[in-house]
Amino acid sequence: MPRRRITQTDVAAMAGVSQATVSFVLNGSTPAGVRISEETRQRVLDAIRITGYTANPAAQRLAGGLAQILGVFTYEATFPRPSRDFYGPFLTGIEHAAERLGVDLLLFTSAPVEDGRRRLTREGWQRLGVADGCLLLGQHEHRGELQHLLDTNYPFVFIGKRGSDGGRLPYVGADYVSGTVRQIDRLVALGHRRIGYVGLRGTDQPTLDRVEGYRDAMKAHGLTTRFVELEDTAATAAEIVEQRFTAVVVAPENHPEELADELAARGVRVPDDVSVLLLGQPHHLRRGGRAWSGFSVPREEMGARALYLLSRLVADDGPRRDRDARRPAAVTEAELHQVLACPDVEGATVAPPGRAAR
């Protein structure tokens, strides 16, 4: 058992070649017209196998190569709690993909946090360098920070659709629009007509997409759109009663459990009197919470797909690797902007309109 790291030089000595030759063999080929005979190649490979050599990622990175390390930058601080249930699934998917890719993950927890959101400062940006590329995840909009990334040509992928500037930012998002459309269709098919949208106004992409889906679907069915955009849960419940909705679609960051409580307090039962469809998983879980109907955002899949994409980008424009044959095809435009379907969730909070509405 060697105490010291095993280096390419060690391997080279064992194989009776130079360190450079080992490096060439490892990197699969010949940037500058260098050739290695098959025999030598084998000798080197054997030596590697015997010594159990593995590249030192730090050195690889320093020398301008790839370290098989991918970064994960989370805008919102993963704390306090509520968001943990939110990010968890993404990370699960990411981790899974990382495992399959044989890559390590670097979590940029060192970035400074200002009132709950991490900043990607110039300094932080320098630290990204250890990773071959980086996943960005979370709402956010610090224009300048992104510009920096684009300028430096550092490979990165957003998790979550990017509307503005989307053309230049690679992302893997969820299809909130058609997910929402389907919920409305579903309600209409059951006989609902007075369908409200419950959720705060916002300029974040998910909100924009949900509203768009709601608008489009209601219009397609010739129904009137009605929005309830109140901070207060009790007030929201009151408004729902007031408006005589038979069904509402609700943005998941609103506390659906509490909303149901407030409705119950007003003698309104879910789903008997009002159907409630959630546009995404509830952000705040509760013990004994109910099974919400609606759609779910495929967070794990998003995480995984994003990492795969990142990995491809890295391979593409990372250090100019072998121009030779079996190189994976370059990333296509379509791949750069993926939108994943949000599967419906059956749940138990949807039913045909109650008596009052008939």
Add this chain to the structure above:
Amino acid sequence: MPRRRITQTDVAAMAGVSQATVSFVLNGSTPAGVRISEETRQRVLDAIRITGYTANPAAQRLAGGLAQILGVFTYEATFPRPSRDFYGPFLTGIEHAAERLGVDLLLFTSAPVEDGRRRLTREGWQRLGVADGCLLLGQHEHRGELQHLLDTNYPFVFIGKRGSDGGRLPYVGADYVSGTVRQIDRLVALGHRRIGYVGLRGTDQPTLDRVEGYRDAMKAHGLTTRFVELEDTAATAAEIVEQRFTAVVVAPENHPEELADELAARGVRVPDDVSVLLLGQPHHLRRGGRAWSGFSVPREEMGARALYLLSRLVADDGPRRDRDARRPAAVTEAELHQVLACPDVEGATVAPPGRAAR
């Protein structure tokens, strides 16, 4: 906005000094009798502030320094799901601590997985090198692998108490023993006498500690210990009925919800007929699951404390830093082996003995 990384050389040029001087200023002092005048120091610091310089972790590491990166190695693959709920809280704590320490986290997801458990191979061990130190987490016992770590003097900390060989392995664990003792005390105080232990036999530390606590407490109260160690939940429920237990303490990896179902199927209600105390959080959550009484393992705190400890170890025996003044005190023996208290959980599955027992 510079396209290229800003290096110490850039800073040096701006401050009118040599790169070495910059390095010295950054590392706080003088390994080899080198002194820097206060004036120069300030000039360098200013230049750093202006340029927004941040060290390249890869280079730091390669040159034998610290990169402010701490590794996390998880023995059990974080997948499939069940374990996700288990590791999640640890990671939450770790991440929180990392944030406070201003450190990045490296997840070693590249390690090969063999039937569900990650191996820490010689190759993998080499990859650890990018991080200044490493957290190990999960059951496991590959002696040789650990030996390697000890040999190389690489800083690491286990999450979870290590019994065997514990003297040499730094860890942060949970006090399962006294947690269990308290549960028995609690039951006895309520009037219970026939108290069973439900859980599979095992040689993992938590199991050993739970059993020890159970044994000690029962003995202290002059009661007879009775173990139910069956794989099958239905059989377990049957045995509980058969033995006429008025209360049981249950290891959390057993599916308590299903157990309750099976008991109900036999006309036994929890807690009316049988009190059930969980020795740790249930591993498998269920929607609408009940509030279990017992104790909880402070996983987040364990994660955080472990990272703090690791950070101290790194500072201690990491690259021989400044021997000068305000260096934090060396890690004490006591710190190397921490056992955290497991707070009681009130819950709703405990009550005085039912009619049958009186």
Add this chain to the structure above:
DNA sequence: GGCTGCTAATAATGCGCATCATCCGATTGA
């Protein structure tokens, strides 16, 4: 025999940083 053209490999260089050895000028000691 000198030339080109080709294959197979090596030497040399630099990435950004920590550190060791060295150097220089100004005191101090004898």
Add this chain to the structure above:
DNA sequence: TCAATCGGATGATGCGCATTATTAGCAGCC
């Protein structure tokens, strides 16, 4: 007055690797 000492800082070196420039050997050809 010259050596010894000390504060203050620089040059050189190497970490392990990727990559470029260069060399060595050899066949073919005028």
